[in-house]
Amino acid sequence: MASGGRLNPESDNFENRPTFYIGQHDSNRFEPLTEEQYNQVLNSGFRFVTAPITNEHFFKRVVDLHREYLQEREQWAREHGISDSQSTNPSLPGPVVPTLTDKDTSLGPCHYIGSLVCYSSPWIDLCSADPHISSISRQVLNLEAAYANFCGARTIVVPGPRQDESGRGIAQYARAIKEVMQVASRTNIVVHMPMYREPGLEENLETLSDIFGPEKGPEANAKKEIDLFSAWDSWNAIRSVCNYSMRLLLALRIPRRVPEKSLQERWFAEPLHFLTIGQAIFQLNRAGHPSLSRHHQDMINRYMRLRNVPWLVLCDVGPSPEELAALSDKLTSEFPTLAEASQALGDSRRPQSLALNAHVGYMRYLERQQPPFSAMESPALTSFQDWLQPPLQPLADNLESATYEVFEGDPVKYDQYEKAITEAMTEWRELKKPTSSATPENPSNPELIVTVAGAGRGPLVTRVLRAAERTGTPIQLWAVEKNQDAYVYLLRKNQTEWANQVTVVKTDMRGWEGPRLRGREDIIAKVDILVTELLGSFGDNELSPECLDGIQHHIARPHGISIPHSYTAHLSPISTPRLFADISSRVVGDPNAFETPWVVRLFAIDYVSQNVPGHPRFQQAWEFVHPVEINRADDFAAKHGKAVRYATAGVGSMSGSSGTNEHNARHCHLTFVCPTRGVIHGLAGFFESVLYSSQTGAGKEPVEISILPNQIDRKSKDMISWFPIFFPLKKPLYFPQDTELEVSMWRQTDDTRVWYEWLVEVYAWVEPNTRIKVGASELHSSRKVACLM
Template identity: 80%
Template sequence: MSGSNFNPESDAFETRPTFYVGQHDSTRFAALTDDQYSQVLNSGFRFVTAPVTTRHFFDRVVDLHRYYLKERDEWTQKQSLTASQQANPSLPGPAVPTLTDKDTSIYPSHYIGNLAVYFSPWIDLCSPDPHISSLSRQVLNLEAAYANFCGARTIVIPGPRQDDSSRGIAQYARAIREALNVANRANIIIHMPMYREPGLDEKSETLSSIFSPRDGPEPEPKKEVDLFGAWDSWNTIRSTCNYSMRLFVALRVPRRVPEKTLQERWFAEPMHYLTIGRDVFQPNKAGHPSLSRHHQDLINRYMRLRSVPWLLLCDVGPRPEELGALPDQAASEFPSLAEASQALREGRRPHMPAMNAHVGYMKYLERQQPAFSAMEAPALTSFQDWLQPPLQPLADNLESATYEVFEGDPVKYDQYEKAITEAMIEWKELKKPTSTATAANPDSPELVVTVAGAGRGPLVTRALRAAESTGTPIQIWALEKNQDAYVYLLRKNKVEWGNKVTLVKTDMRGWEGPRLRGSEDVIGKVDILVTELLGSFGDNELSPECLDGIQNHLARPHGISIPHSYTAHLSPISTPRLFADISSRVVGDPNAFETPWVVRLFAIDYVAQKVPDHPRFQQAWEFVHPVAVLRADEFAAVHGKAAKYVTGGVGSMSGASGTNEHNARHCHLTFVCPTRGVIHGLAGFFESVLYASQKGTGKEPVEISILPDQIDRKSKDMVSWFPIFFPLKKPLYFPQDTELEVSMWRQTDDTKVWYEWLVEVYAWVGPSTRIKVGSSDLHTSRKVACLM
C-alpha cells in the first residue's frame, strides 16, 4: 500500500474524507458541449448532470397529449355521449413514439460514464389522471432504455412531489421497479428531500400542472410538517423494489436542519448524493456563500460513511449565459501582463475561469473537517457494515493471521493486564493462601496462574508483565488445543519468555490440572484463571461452556476468574444495507437470515429511544464465574465420566441430558419508538467485568465494553470485537408511538448452542389498551449452531 492515500505510513495519507463536488442546473434542457463541460470542470466541479432529453421532446409529449384530448373531446361531442359514457376505459390513450436525434443531446461516448444523467422532472408518475401517469411512465422507460444504451452508469430520477397519496407513491414505486429492469446496467438514484420543508418545494412544471391547472389561490401550507413523510415514501419505493442493490437515494439538504432522529434515519439509507441548493447557502460577512454550523455538522457526519456520498450543488452556477466558447488559442498562449498577474493571484491559469464561490467554500469545509480518529483508520473503515460469519473456536483451529488481528488491539490487553495486576496486588493485601503451598513447603508465595486458550500468547506476556511489576512470584501454565499455535508457543517460550511457562497442548475442558513445580506428582489448583473466550455477544463463542470444563481446577474459595462476569445487550436497528446484502446471499446460503453475523455496524439507525425504565440498549442476560454447582458433575457421578448424554429428555431440549441447562437463557425486553420506522434486526453487544475489587472499598472494576454508550468510558478505542447482528427475514414496519417487544433465547442440547429471536410490535389505542400490529417470524440459528 506504499504511496496510497489509504496508507497511514504514506505522506499522501488522507486524514479527512475527500469532497467530490458536482454541479446540477435545474433549468438545463441539453447536455453541455465539450467546451462548456471543460469550463464547468475548470471552475472547480468534478462532475455535472446531463438531461437525457431536450426541450424538443418535452414539447412533443405535450403536443401529443393536447392532440389526444382534443381528439377525445371531438369524438365525445360527435357521439353526443353523456359524462358517464365518456369514461370508457377501453378508449386508447396517447403513446409516446421513439426518440429522435432532436429529442436528446447525449450519445455514447468515452466520458458518458462520468456524467450523472438526470431524467425529466416534468413527468408525474403519481398523477391520478391515468393518461398522464401512463405518459410519464412511457417517458421514464424511454429515457431509461436510451441512457442504458449510451452506457450511463448513474441515473438520477426526481422523487415524488408529495407524500400524501399512498396510491400515487405506489404508482411511482412500481414505475421505478420497472425502470430498474429496463436500465439493467445502471444505478438508479431517487432525488428525495430530507423532509418537505415549506417554501423549498420543486417549482418546475409537470404534465399535471399543464393539463390540470389548479383553480383559485394556492392552498395554505400545512401548519404541521410531517418530518418522516418523505422517508416513508422512500421506504415504500425501496421496499417495492425489493431493496435492490442498484437503488440509491440523493438526499436534498433543507434550509433548516431537522432533529437528530431524522438525520440518523437517513444516515442508515444507501446514500449516493447529498444535494445542496442555492437557497441553503447564506452569505457571510464578506458576502461569500457559507453554511450554518448545523449544516456543517450534518455534512461532516455523513462524510464518515465508508461509501462517501458525493456533493451535488444545485443552481449555483456557472450560469448558462456564462458558458460561452473558450478564448481562442492565441489569447490563451499569450495573455497580457495584467491577465497573467490576476490569474496568479487567483491560483489559476490565464483565461481559465476562477473557482466557483460555492465550490471554494465546500473545499474550505473539506479542510475544516475533523481528522480521522483511531476508530476511523482505513483498515477499520473497510469493515463498516461488512458481514462476517461468527467464529467456531471450539470446532475449528484459527489461522495465525486471525490471531494477529486480535493481537493488534492494545486496549483489550491493557485492560487484561490491569485486571491481573490488581488481582495480584489484592492477593497480597488480603493475605490469601497460594495453591503452591504444600506440606513440604507451606509458606510458598508463588501464585498458580493459568492462561486457557493461549492462542499465540499475548495474555501470557501480559501475565508475566503483571507479575514482574507487582513483584509476585508465579508458576504459569498456558493451555492451547490448536496444535499449530502450540508450535508457535513453544518457540515463543524459548525466545521471549525464557522457558518460564509450562505449555500444555490440550482442550482446556480435558486438562487434568497443574502439576506443581518441585512436586510433579501432585496435581494442584489454579489461583488465577485468565481466558479471552468472549465473543461479540459475550457468550456466543461458548465461553460459559469452556469455563465449565476447567473451573473445577480453580482454588476454592479464593480462586479468581478473569473475566469475572459478562452481560449481553440488545437494541433493535434499521439497517437497509445489511438487509439488502443478506437478501443477495440467500440463494447460495439458505440460512443467511438465521445466522447471527459479526459486523462493524455503522450505517444504521437505532430506532428505539431512551425513556425511563426502557433504555435504548437493554441487558439480555449475564454469566458469572466460577459457577458453584455444575450439573455435569452430578451427571458424571450417576452415569460415569465417559457418558456424554442420555436420551431420556432430562433437559428442556428433547434428548438432552440437561448437563448444560444452567447455561440456557431467556429474555423479554420492551423498547419504545416515538417515531415510525422499520426494523431489520437486532444489534447485540457485550460488557465484561474482568476484575472487581474484593476489598469492598467501592473501587471501580476493571471492565471492557462494546456498548456504544459505554465503550468510550470503559475501553475507549477497543476494536477487538465488532457487534453481532441478528437479522429478520422480512423488514418489520412500525407506526409512531409503538413498543417493540423482543424475545430471545439461548438454547442448548448439550452438544451445541444456538439463539432464537422474535420481535413483536404493539401500539397503544387507549389509556390502558394495547394491540398487536405486527410480528416477525421466530428465527433460529440451530442449523448454524456453535458446536461444543
C-alpha cells in the same frame, strides 16, 4: 484489527479527512454541455456535472401528444352525446409516446459519459391521479433510461414524488422505478428525495399534471403541518417494492432548516449516493461569501464519515447557461491561436466560470475544516464498516496465525487484562490468601498458580508475566491450548521470549487434568487465577460458558479467581437497509443467511428506539458469572456415578439432550419504546465484561471492557477486538409512531451445540390502558448454524 497506516491527526494532509467529490446541477439546463462547456465547468472547481437526457423539443412533443389526445377524446364524447369527456370508454387507446429522435436529445456516447450524471425529465409525474399522465410519464422515463443506458451512463437520477399523501401515487411511482431498473439494466437508479417536505424545497418546473390538471385554488397553497417522516415513508415504500435492490440509491436534498437528530440518523442509514445543496441553503457571511450554518456543517461532516462517501451536488450556483454560452462565443475558433486563447483567458470581462466557483471554494474550505480521522477511522477499520462476517467457531475450528494476529493488534484489550491481573495479584497479597502451590513439605510456598486457558499465540501469557514482575509475585504459569499449530508457536515463544518460565500443554481445556506442582509432578494442584479470552461479540456466542464449565473445577475454592469474572449480553433493535440488502443477495448461495448471527462493524444504521425511564436504548439480555459453584455436569456425575457422555438423552429439557448444559440456557424479554415510526431489519448485539472486581471493599472501580456504544469510551476507549453481532430479520418489520417493540430471545442448547432464537413484536397503544399487536416477525433460529461444543 490493526490500524496500520493512519496518518498523523495533526497533519493538514487532505488524505486524513474525507474527500469532497463536488458536482454541479442546473435545474434550467435543457441541453447537455458541449465538451468545451463541460471542461470549463470542471475548470471552475467541479468534478462532475448533471446532464438532461432529453431536451425542450421532446417536452413540447410530449405535451402536444397529450393535448391532441384530449382533443380527440372530447370530440369523441361530443359525437356520442357524452357531456363529460372523463366518462369515455376506458377501452379507448391512450397516448403512446413514440421513440426518441435525434431532435429529442443532444446526449450521446462520448469519452466523458461516465463522468456525467444523467438527470431524467423533472416534468413527468409518475404519481398522477390521471392514468394517462402517469402512463405518459412512465413511458418517458423508460425511453430516457433506455437511451442513457445505451450511451453508457452509469447513473440516472429520477426526481422523487412531490407529495407523500397519496398512497396510490407512491405505489405507482414505486412500480415505475422497479420497471425502469429492468429497462436500464447496467445503470444505478438514484431517487432524488427531500429530507422532509420543507416548503420551497421541491423542483420548480411544472409537471404534466400542473399543465393539464385543474387550476388549484387558494386552499392548495394553505400551510399544512409538516410531517417530518412522510418523505422517508415514501422512500421506504419505493425501495421495499424494489426489494432493496443494491442498484437503487438515494440523492438527499438538504433543507434550509436542519431537522432533529432522529431524522438525520434515519437518512444516515439509507444508501446515500448524493447530497444535493441548493443555492438558497447558503448564507452570506460578513465578507459577502457563501457559507453554511454550523448545523449544516455538522450534518454534512457526519454523513461524510460513511464508508461509501456520498457525492455533493451544488444546485443552481453557476456557471449559468448564459455564462457558458458567452464563453463559447469568445472561443469561436475550434483551434484558436495562442494569442486568441491568451486574450480570451486574460480578458477582465471573462465569465466568472473561468475562476474558482465561490460555492465550490467554500466547500473546499469546509473539507479542510472537517475533524481528522480518529484511531477508529483508520483505512483498515473503515473497510470493515457494514461488512458481514460469519462468527468464529474456535471450539470446532483451529484458527490461523493471521486471525490471532488480528486479535493481538488491539493493545486496549490486553492493557485492561494486564490491569485486572495486576490488581488480582496485588489484592491476593493484601488479603493474605493461601496459594495452591503449598504442600505439607512446604506449607508457606508463596507461588501463585496461574493458568491461561486458550492461550492462542500467547499475548495473555506475556501480560501475566509482566503483571507478576510488576507486583513482585512468584508464579507457576501454565498455558493450555488445543490448536496443535499454535502449540508449536507457544513452545518456540517459551524458549525465545519467556525464558522457559511457562509450562505449555496441548489439550482442550475441558479435558485438562490440572496443573502439576513444580518439583512434585505427582501432585495435581488447583489454579489460583484462571485467565481466558473466550468472549465473543455477544459475550457468550463463542461458548465461553461451556468452555469454562470444563475447566473451572480446577479453580481453588473458595478463594480462586476467574478473569473475566462476569459478562453481560445487550440488545437494541436497529434499521440497517444496507445489511438487509446484502443478506438478501446471499440467500441464493446461503439459505441460512437470515438465520445466521453475523459479526459486523455496524455503522450506517439507525437505533430506532429512544432512551425512556425504565426502557433504555441498550438493554441487558442476560449475564454469566464465573466461577460457578457447581454445574449440571458435575451434579449429574455426583448423583449417577458416571460421566456425562454416557448419559441417556431425553426430552425433559431440550429434545435429544440430557440437560447437562441447561444451566447455560438463557431467555430474555425486552421492551423498547419508539416515538417515531420506522422499520427495523434486525437486532444489534453487544457485550460488557467485568474482568476483575476488587475484593478488598475499598470502593475501587472494577476493571471492565465494553463494546456498548454508550459505554465503550468510558470503559475501554478505542478497543477494536470485537465488532457487534447482528441478528437479522427475514422481512423488514414496519412500526407506526408511539409503539413498543417487544424482543424475545433465547440461548438454546442440546448438550452438543448452542444456538439463538429471536422474535420481535410490535404493539401500539390505542387507549391509556389498552394496546394492540400491529405486527410481528417470525421466530428465527440459528440452530442450523449452531456453535458446536
